[in-house]
Amino acid sequence: MLKAVLKKILNLIPTLLGVSLLAFLLIRLVPGDPVMLLLGERGADPQMYTEMKRNMGLDRPMYEQYFTFLGNIFQGDFGHSIVSKRAVLTEFFDRFPATLELGIMAMTFAITLGIPFGIIAAIKRNSFFDFTLMGAGLVGYSMPIFWWGLMLIIVFSVKLGWTPVSGRIDVLYEVDKVTGLLLIDSWWSEDGGFAAFKSALSHLILPALAMGTIPLAVVARMTRSSMLEVLGEDYIRTARAKGLPYARVVIVHALRNALVPIITILGLLFGSIITGAILTEMIFSWPGIGKWIVFSINARDYPVIQGGVMMIASLVILTNAIVDILYLWANPRMRH
Amino acid sequence: MELEQAKELTPQTPFQEFYQSFALNKGAVIGLAVLLFFIAVGISSPFLAPYDPTQLFDGAYRLPPFFSSGGNTKFLLGTDDVGRDILSRLIHGTALSLGVGIMIVVVSLVLGTIFGLLAGYFGKSVDRTVMRFTDIVMALPSTLLAIVVAAILGPGLVNAVWAVSIVAIPNYIRLVRALVMAEKKRAYVMAAQAYGAGHIRIMVSEILPNCTAPIIVQATLGLSEGILNAAALGFLGLGAQPPTPEWGTMLADARPFLENSPWMVTFPGLCILLVVLALNLVGDGLRDALDPRLKR
Amino acid sequence: MLLDVQNLTITFNTKTGPLTAVRNLSFQMEMGETLGVVGESGCGKSITNLAIMGLLPPQAVTSATHLSLEGKNLLSLNEREWQCLRGKDVAMIFQDPMSALNPCYSVGDQLIETLLVHAEMSRSDAALESLNLMEQVGIPAPKERLKAYPHELSGGMAQRVMIAMAISSNPKLLIADEPTTALDVTIQDQILRLLKDIQEKRQMSLMLVTHDLGVVAQNTDRIQVMYAGEVVEAGLTQDVIHHSTHPYTFGLLAGHPDARKSGERNHKSRLPSIQGMVPNLRQRPKGCQFHPRCSFAQDTCRLEAPQLTVTPGISRATRCYYPLNRGEGRTDQC
Numbered sequence: 001m002l003k004a005v006l007k008k009i010l011n012l013i014p015t016l017l018g019v020s021l022l023a024f025l026l027i028r029l030v031p032g033d034p035v036m037l038l039l040g041e042r043g044a045d046p047q048m049y050t051e052m053k054r055n056m057g058l059d060r061p062m063y064e065q066y067f068t069f070l071g072n073i074f075q076g077d078f079g080h081s082i083v084s085k086r087a088v089l090t091e092f093f094d095r096f097p098a099t100l101e102l103g104i105m106a107m108t109f110a111i112t113l114g115i116p117f118g119i120i121a122a123i124k125r126n127s128f129f130d131f132t133l134m135g136a137g138l139v140g141y142s143m144p145i146f147w148w149g150l151m152l153i154i155v156f157s158v159k160l161g162w163t164p165v166s167g168r169i170d171v172l173y174e175v176d177k178v179t180g181l182l183l184i185d186s187w188w189s190e191d192g193g194f195a196a197f198k199s200a201l202s203h204l205i206l207p208a209l210a211m212g213t214i215p216l217a218v219v220a221r222m223t224r225s226s227m228l229e230v231l232g233e234d235y236i237r238t239a240r241a242k243g244l245p246y247a248r249v250v251i252v253h254a255l256r257n258a259l260v261p262i263i264t265i266l267g268l269l270f271g272s273i274i275t276g277a278i279l280t281e282m283i284f285s286w287p288g289i290g291k292w293i294v295f296s297i298n299a300r301d302y303p304v305i306q307g308g309v310m311m312i313a314s315l316v317i318l319t320n321a322i323v324d325i326l327y328l329w330a331n332p333r334m335r336h
Numbered sequence: 337m338e339l340e341q342a343k344e345l346t347p348q349t350p351f352q353e354f355y356q357s358f359a360l361n362k363g364a365v366i367g368l369a370v371l372l373f374f375i376a377v378g379i380s381s382p383f384l385a386p387y388d389p390t391q392l393f394d395g396a397y398r399l400p401p402f403f404s405s406g407g408n409t410k411f412l413l414g415t416d417d418v419g420r421d422i423l424s425r426l427i428h429g430t431a432l433s434l435g436v437g438i439m440i441v442v443v444s445l446v447l448g449t450i451f452g453l454l455a456g457y458f459g460k461s462v463d464r465t466v467m468r469f470t471d472i473v474m475a476l477p478s479t480l481l482a483i484v485v486a487a488i489l490g491p492g493l494v495n496a497v498w499a500v501s502i503v504a505i506p507n508y509i510r511l512v513r514a515l516v517m518a519e520k521k522r523a524y525v526m527a528a529q530a531y532g533a534g535h536i537r538i539m540v541s542e543i544l545p546n547c548t549a550p551i552i553v554q555a556t557l558g559l560s561e562g563i564l565n566a567a568a569l570g571f572l573g574l575g576a577q578p579p580t581p582e583w584g585t586m587l588a589d590a591r592p593f594l595e596n597s598p599w600m601v602t603f604p605g606l607c608i609l610l611v612v613l614a615l616n617l618v619g620d621g622l623r624d625a626l627d628p629r630l631k632r
Numbered sequence: 633m634l635l636d637v638q639n640l641t642i643t644f645n646t647k648t649g650p651l652t653a654v655r656n657l658s659f660q661m662e663m664g665e666t667l668g669v670v671g672e673s674g675c676g677k678s679i680t681n682l683a684i685m686g687l688l689p690p691q692a693v694t695s696a697t698h699l700s701l702e703g704k705n706l707l708s709l710n711e712r713e714w715q716c717l718r719g720k721d722v723a724m725i726f727q728d729p730m731s732a733l734n735p736c737y738s739v740g741d742q743l744i745e746t747l748l749v750h751a752e753m754s755r756s757d758a759a760l761e762s763l764n765l766m767e768q769v770g771i772p773a774p775k776e777r778l779k780a781y782p783h784e785l786s787g788g789m790a791q792r793v794m795i796a797m798a799i800s801s802n803p804k805l806l807i808a809d810e811p812t813t814a815l816d817v818t819i820q821d822q823i824l825r826l827l828k829d830i831q832e833k834r835q836m837s838l839m840l841v842t843h844d845l846g847v848v849a850q851n852t853d854r855i856q857v858m859y860a861g862e863v864v865e866a867g868l869t870q871d872v873i874h875h876s877t878h879p880y881t882f883g884l885l886a887g888h889p890d891a892r893k894s895g896e897r898n899h900k901s902r903l904p905s906i907q908g909m910v911p912n913l914r915q916r917p918k919g920c921q922f923h924p925r926c927s928f929a930q931d932t933c934r935l936e937a938p939q940l941t942v943t944p945g946i947s948r949a950t951r952c953y954y955p956l957n958r959g960e961g962r963t964d965q966c
Binding site (some may be wrong): 253 | 654686687711714715716717718719720723724727728731733734735736737745746749750794797
């Protein structure tokens with residue numbers, strides 16, 4: 001087991017290097033002179049131009065630039081934002097908790113509903129519940145979330161007035177950053193406590209719902225088909241022949257085996273969480289990394305795009321590796 | 337039970353078999369009907385649309401659809417913030433969205449198939465290089481990569497097509513590679529090698545025709561994904577630019593009027609959902625009918 | 633009487649119409665008896681076992697005038713009562729031991745789980761008992777094997793584990809459904825001997841289901857031959873093997889390699905096999921179910937179904953209008 005895990009980790013290195021090369025090249029693919037792009041109207045000054053070019057190392061050969069870039073990354077230096085002048089890494093970690101909180105909430109929603117739904121649909125195959133659920137699943141799977149989010153706002157915020165339209169928490173509450181997750185930090189806010197927590201939660205619900213819809217549909221569909229396959233296996237018949245209660249057969253014997261493909265799908269979904277985050281955060285003005293990246297793209301803040309892409313890609317690669325390791329745990333046959 | 341072989345004495349042609357299986361799938365048939373409807377609307381959009389999609393009607397700003405109070409039958413689905421007829425814009429947007437989707441599929445399918453064929457057929461270092469590339473591209477979330485590419489190329493519909501196509505290529509590479517690797521070991525390929533067929537001939541006229549079914553399925557699902565991603569770019573302001581009546585762009589335009597004129601948001605999104613849903617239904621039906629092995 | 637089955641009929645409602653897998657099946661089993669059930673695949677023997685275990689899929693419709701185990705009426709049991717019965721009073725082992733064990737759990741986990749369902753005992757007691765069971769079924773290094781996952785076992789070992797699980801609650805009836813079919817020939821004999829051993833030691837009843845007459849010839853008291861969901865011949869093992877009267881039984885015996893006595897025939901000659909295929913259970917033939925494949929069929933056989941009738945003199949029943957005598961049959965067939 002340990003050996004297999006180590007091997008997985010070693011396998012990450014070339015992919016991470018490739019991603020760094022991609023992030024490095026992307027910025028240099030932009031049509032036009034990067035120095036001019038960075039300096040904007042000030043680029044006309046020739047002295048400033050050469051100084052900038054030397055500062056950025058652009059006067060040196062490409063491969064040298066790449067190694068410098070790589071070296072900086074190893075020291076935790078992802079460059080500085082042109083707009084805010086702050087370090088890209090600092091900006092990233094400022095916003096990351098917001099996205100993390102949203103992502104955790106959305107995935108919790110998708111998993112806690114999707115797996116039971118899929119199990120029930122599989123057990124009650126071809127029933128009314130099964131048909132309704134799979135129909136709804138296909139709709140959810142096809143949903144354009146940038147529209148779905150807006151529709152949720154129209155219904156729950158505008159028409160019913162149940163939830164706020166945007167942001168993470170009411171401006172009333174001042175929350176000190178401890179973990180960065182407002183659902184936790186809000187408890188210790190000055191004048192907040194439960195009220196602040198409620199405000200944070202009500203801000204979180206709609207975005208999490210919008211972002212969790214596609215994962216929910218995917219998890220439910222996958223659980224159903226995976227369970228159907230497993231329920232037909234011989235060892236399920238054995239488990240029933242032993243006289244186990246049906247609930248135990250389903251959860252202990254079937255679900256455990258069905259989890260293997262479900263975990264794989266969950267891993268792929270982590271990549272789509274970022275995709276979902278970009279669109280969801282734009283709709284709900286959620287101050288996370290999705291909104292940050294789109295904002296930087298519109299502002300042509302290239303160091304941020306470069307560093308942000310690098311960070312997000314590394315994150316996705318790491319979560320995929322964690323999923324692979326979970327996969328080994330779920331499937332003893334793969335350990336050797 | 338394994339006792340019922342006697343009945344079907346006359347073998348069916350592959351098409352008959354496919355047709356029977358597809359026609360039994362209610363969802364797929366409904367999806368196909370919806371899809372054909374949208375295609376018909378798209379093709380006949382210049383004749384079908386009551387007005388020009390960019391024509392401005394003075395005084396008719398943000399009129400609701402005919403069925404709600406304040407709306408009228410002159411503008412069936414209402415008007416937008418500058419007085420354009422929403423129905424006409426949606427009809428023209430149909431042609432645009434389907435066209436964009438098809439272009440995305442063609443570009444990504446052709447490039448993906450070429451690289452997939454090369455990787456699967458030659459294996460070794462060619463395979464390693466191609467696969468390393470796809471691993472890297474797939475490590476980036478698709479929308480993120482698409483918006484970064486769109487940002488680099490600059491906003492616009494054509495660039496959005498390129499951006500979304502590039503993101504979709506690895507899917508085809510992986511699929512075609514896996515198929516080719518399986519087919520390569522078959523006897524007919526060895527036979528072709530034995531009578532001296534060249535690499536290109538074996539790849540294109542021997543192996544590729546045997547891989548078509550899963551590729552068609554992937555292309556259908558790729559079409560729905562392409563339409564969705566192109567609309568997402570339009571929504572983020574990186575795709576088609578106003579006043580183009582692209583559904584995603586229309587959504588972005590309508591967003592500020594969310595609270596008072598929800599119909600401006602509702603209809604374009606509903607169109608995207610219906611087309612994507614129809615394509616997914618058809619794709620699932622095709623997959624089940626063409627290749628039961630792919631069923632999951 | 634341990635098991636009493638009267639007129640058991642099992643029908644599956646399928647998309648293309650009803651399918652009668654088992655038709656008017658009646659048989660009994662005594663305590664401590666070993667019954668061999670023989671027939672080709674699709675003859676309804678596995679379906680019958682699942683009915684006795686209450687494990688038929690929901691689309692199966694079961695009817696019987698009587699179905700009881702130790703006097704307990706099985707027809708009126710609800711799912712909870714079935715659970716108390718399964719694994720405790722009746723246990724079952726299956727054809728493919730490798731796929732019958734859950735790949736995600738160790739052998740020990742699965743054994744302990746089985747013990748804990750039906751008996752009040754602590755986990756540590758169950759662990760000790762499972763070690764004991766592993767020894768009883770002849771597994772070498774049982775302590776280490778308990779920690780093993782099913783994929784780490786050989787087929788024979790896995791079947792021994794299945795047997796250990798099946799006997800863990802001391803069932804009165806053990807159903808072994810093709811227990812050796814998926815195993816190597818050398819292992820088959822060991823497993824059969826183990827089953828016979830355990831059956832004698834524990835005085836339980838054993839139902840040995842197989843398509844191979846050779847398997848039941850040495851290991852059973854009685855044999856019942858099934859064809860298309862019906863019993864075609866039943867009787868004491870020795871009688872059925874040596875004085876078979878039904879053409880189907882006869883065909884099965886002639887098709888067995890052991891039937892070829894040395895010197896009697898050329899070693900390279902082909903084994904005779906029964907012509908044709910098992911009938912389509914959706915469109916059963918009229919009359920005797922076996923007549924389309926029977927070389928002795930007469931007009932009567934094609935029109936009306938024969939009843940299972942007891943041959944006078946010996947305790948054996950046959951479903952045939954024209955039962956064979958041993959001598960003639962053999963010369964006719966060969």
